[in-house]
Amino acid sequence: MTHRVRKSVWGLPDGDETLMWYERAVEALWQLPVDDPRGWWFMGAVHGVPPSFPNIAARAQFWDQCQHQSWFFLPWHRGYIAAFEAVIAQEVASLGGPEDWALPYWNYSQDLADNPDARRLPSPFRDQLKPDGTRNYLFSRRRLVMNGDFGLTDQIVSLAAMEFAGFTDTKPGAPSGFGGPVTGFNRGGGDSGALEQMPHNVIHVEIGGFMRDPRTAAFDPVFWLHHCNIDRLWETWRQDPLHADPDSPLWLTGQSFDMHDGQGQPFSYTAQDMLDTTQILHGYLYDTIPSPVSPGGAAPDDTEALAMSSSGDPDLAGASETPVRLGRTVTRTRVQMNPDVALAGPEEAPGSTRRVYLELQGIRGTGAAGNYAVLIDLPGDNMVPVRAGVLSTFGHARASRADAPHGGSGLNQVFDITAHAFTLGLARGDTEALEVLIEPMGAADQAWGVPPGLEGVVAETDEPAEVTIGRINVIFE
Amino acid sequence: MSAAATTARTGRAPVLSPVFARQLAVPGPLFTLLPALAAWCLLAAMPAAHFDLQICATPPATTAAAFGQAWAVSLAGLRPWPALAEWGLMVVAMMLPLMVAETGQIAARVYRRSRTGVVLTYLAGYLGAWLLAGLMVVILTLAARAGLQSVAGTEASSLLALGAGALWMINPLRLRLLARGHYRPVIAAGGRRALKGAARAGAGKAGFCLLTCLPLMVAMQVASGGLAGMALLTVLLIAERRAARPAPRGAAMLLIFFGFYSVLA
Ligand SMILES: [Cu+2]
Numbered sequence: 175m176t177h178r179v180r181k182s183v184w185g186l187p188d189g190d191e192t193l194m195w196y197e198r199a200v201e202a203l204w205q206l207p208v209d210d211p212r213g214w215w216f217m218g219a220v221h222g223v224p225p226s227f228p229n230i231a232a233r234a235q236f237w238d239q240c241q242h243q244s245w246f247f248l249p250w251h252r253g254y255i256a257a258f259e260a261v262i263a264q265e266v267a268s269l270g271g272p273e274d275w276a277l278p279y280w281n282y283s284q285d286l287a288d289n290p291d292a293r294r295l296p297s298p299f300r301d302q303l304k305p306d307g308t309r310n311y312l313f314s315r316r317r318l319v320m321n322g323d324f325g326l327t328d329q330i331v332s333l334a335a336m337e338f339a340g341f342t343d344t345k346p347g348a349p350s351g352f353g354g355p356v357t358g359f360n361r362g363g364g365d366s367g368a369l370e371q372m373p374h375n376v377i378h379v380e381i382g383g384f385m386r387d388p389r390t391a392a393f394d395p396v397f398w399l400h401h402c403n404i405d406r407l408w409e410t411w412r413q414d415p416l417h418a419d420p421d422s423p424l425w426l427t428g429q430s431f432d433m434h435d436g437q438g439q440p441f442s443y444t445a446q447d448m449l450d451t452t453q454i455l456h457g458y459l460y461d462t463i464p465s466p467v468s469p470g471g472a473a474p475d476d477t478e479a480l481a482m483s484s485s486g487d488p489d490l491a492g493a494s495e496t497p498v499r500l501g502r503t504v505t506r507t508r509v510q511m512n513p514d515v516a517l518a519g520p521e522e523a524p525g526s527t528r529r530v531y532l533e534l535q536g537i538r539g540t541g542a543a544g545n546y547a548v549l550i551d552l553p554g555d556n557m558v559p560v561r562a563g564v565l566s567t568f569g570h571a572r573a574s575r576a577d578a579p580h581g582g583s584g585l586n587q588v589f590d591i592t593a594h595a596f597t598l599g600l601a602r603g604d605t606e607a608l609e610v611l612i613e614p615m616g617a618a619d620q621a622w623g624v625p626p627g628l629e630g631v632v633a634e635t636d637e638p639a640e641v642t643i644g645r646i647n648v649i650f651e
Numbered sequence: 652m653s654a655a656a657t658t659a660r661t662g663r664a665p666v667l668s669p670v671f672a673r674q675l676a677v678p679g680p681l682f683t684l685l686p687a688l689a690a691w692c693l694l695a696a697m698p699a700a701h702f703d704l705q706i707c708a709t710p711p712a713t714t715a716a717a718f719g720q721a722w723a724v725s726l727a728g729l730r731p732w733p734a735l736a737e738w739g740l741m742v743v744a745m746m747l748p749l750m751v752a753e754t755g756q757i758a759a760r761v762y763r764r765s766r767t768g769v770v771l772t773y774l775a776g777y778l779g780a781w782l783l784a785g786l787m788v789v790i791l792t793l794a795a796r797a798g799l800q801s802v803a804g805t806e807a808s809s810l811l812a813l814g815a816g817a818l819w820m821i822n823p824l825r826l827r828l829l830a831r832g833h834y835r836p837v838i839a840a841g842g843r844r845a846l847k848g849a850a851r852a853g854a855g856k857a858g859f860c861l862l863t864c865l866p867l868m869v870a871m872q873v874a875s876g877g878l879a880g881m882a883l884l885t886v887l888l889i890a891e892r893r894a895a896r897p898a899p900r901g902a903a904m905l906l907i908f909f910g911f912y913s914v915l916a
Contacts, residue, residue, distance in 0.1 A: 346756050346760070370719075489763055490760060490761060490763070490840060493840035512762050512841070515762065515763065535836040576834075577827055578830050579832070580833045580835055583835040644837030645840070647840070
């Protein structure tokens with residue numbers, strides 16, 4: 175049996191018709207009624223339901239399912255995009271297109287030396303109209319940029335997540351591994367796994383518009399190419415013999431999810447069903463599973479540090495005193511270090527044997543999600559602040575609602591800052607306080623355009639972001 | 652992963668998995684699972700429930716008279732302090748196992764030297780609210796039982812009580828309260844502010860637990876479910892908290908099955 179092969183969207187040869195057929199299928203599915211499980215509306219709502227969306231009987235079982243901040247993030251989305259691919263492929267075939275249509279992936283992390291366009295949005299997605307003047311169904315509301323250039327930096331497309339050795343980690347205050355924290359059915363709230371955090375969340379926010387909110391993201395046709403790439407990265411990670419998916423039955427078979435296949439017939443799956451891509455519905459493979467390249471990403475000592483496992487029980491070493499409200503420019507917060515913990519003996523100095531994390535706890539708010547550069551400064555040392563990483567608030571509004579799985583406790587984000595422990599004086603133990611700087615990144619600009627048919631369902635423009643961080647913690651492990 | 656590696660190296664399985672041993676040592680499980688276990692043992696050892704009275708008088712002529720009689724019999728048989736003590740044990744046995752994750756989360760975000768104090772304060776706030784509610788439960792249980800038994804027989808009362816419990820189990824309002832109860836407040840990192848925050852967080856958590864669980868516990872008491880009934884309820888409530896997309900219909904059905912089972916057995 176032959177399987178569908180998912181190819182790099184930028185590697186498709188001139189004259190390739192994959193995206194042309196994709197656009198025609200999307201147009202056809204857009205015309206189906208909202209309660210048709212093969213329709214564009216229904217399939218998008220399976221991920222999340224926009225605020226003023228029509229209600230249907232099947233909602234409770236099929237809609238609003240997307241798993242975020244969870245170890246089900248990767249397997250749930252694998253089943254979701256396979257189901258979507260089946261529907262599109264079925265439609266392409268019935269429109270007279272190829273029988274083996276497969277979803278392409280957008281590899282924005284590809285080395286720019288190999289493909290200078292890698293970080294640009296592929297051109298068929300960019301314009302509201304096709305060259306013949308009719309509507310382009312691959313267009314969606316996104317940030318207004320020139321030539322598909324969203325300004326994705328080395329940091330944003332970094333594949334440092336691929337260095338995580340473990341799939342999950344349950345210690346509160348520590349990073350939750352490559353794939354995300356142990357949860358039940360979780361629509362969002364808590365910690366993202368490393369791959370989910372970056373590039374996944376950060377790219378969602380950089381594209382902007384629908385992509386910026388989990389309740390509308392899957393209505394943008396480029397969502398599927400983004401997630402196809404995330405799925406490919408999981409497949410690449412798990413091909414490494416040193417990496418393993420969870421073996422807990424809670425993950426393998428503990429939670430099942432319901433979707434529809436290409437014919438619109440319901441089926442359900444668990445994480446275990448998602449481990450062999452050739453056995454999922456029609457079955458699929460990736461054109462290449464290359465060893466991941468990290469363009470300008472983690473320095474060698476960083477990588478080594480990430481791979482190093484630590485066994486200790488996390489210890490709070492410093493914390494901010496009051497909640498931090500993020501402003502439109504840089505927000506500075508003093509994190510008071512606790513001398514009892516910070517003045518550890520040299521044999522267990524942070525950075526040598528202990529790991530150091532910066533945790534943003536209880537990230538809550540409303541409005542459009544944002545990306546923020548997080549920097550740390552040692553007050554009075556006359557040195558430039560060090561970079562902790564990128565805070566992405568993708569999904570914060572939804573995770574702040576009282577009916578969210580954690581009652582609206584919001585998101586958490588943990589940065590491994592072990593590599594900076596010496597620079598910040600943490601290794602010497604005489605640091606009284608750190609200053610954390612949180613600065614909005616480019617994605618603050620407005621998104622643009624409401625696709626016809628969605629007027630009244632989504633707001634004209636993005637709501638401005640209101641974000642509060644409950645506490646900023648320094649944690650030694 | 653690490654447990655398997657140990658086994659491969661030493662050639663024998665570790666008695667207690669190192670991960671599990673480490674989990675037990677932190678204040679969360681230490682102050683929740685161990686007291687709960689002790690409470691279950693005490694409850695199992697105790698001869699009979701102190702407000703678990705069967706009413707076997709001849710049916711009086713009017714419903715009001717029947718209620719009066721049943722209520723009087725209940726009150727006469729009520730020993731308030733043992734009843735409250737039993738309630739306390741019940742709360743410790745059934746509710747503390749639900750608090751393992753919560754206390755772990757709270758403990759991880761305060762300074763190590765404050766952990767024990769903060770976790771105990773949190774649990775004190777939580778249990779304090781439950782004990783206050785206990786008084787109400789004893790009265791409600793007696794009234795509900797007297798009321799039900801004055802209009803229906805003992806067996807029908809059990810079924811009616813559990814039926815009402817099952818209806819509350821699937822009530823959408825209850826599901827919303829349940830989600831809200833998962834809220835994880837951010838409290839201070841140490842000192843008096845942390846203790847104050849912990850007490851408030853514990854009492855607040857108990858408030859949501861009370862609203863979602865208390866009617867079910869009263870129903871089970873009215874139905875004289877005994878230790879088995881309480882164990883069943885505990886399992887159902889833990890399962891519900893583990894699944895963030897609860898499917899309460901199955902649990903409601905189980906409650907009704909239990910009612911039939913206890914009546915027929
Ligand atoms: Cu996504």
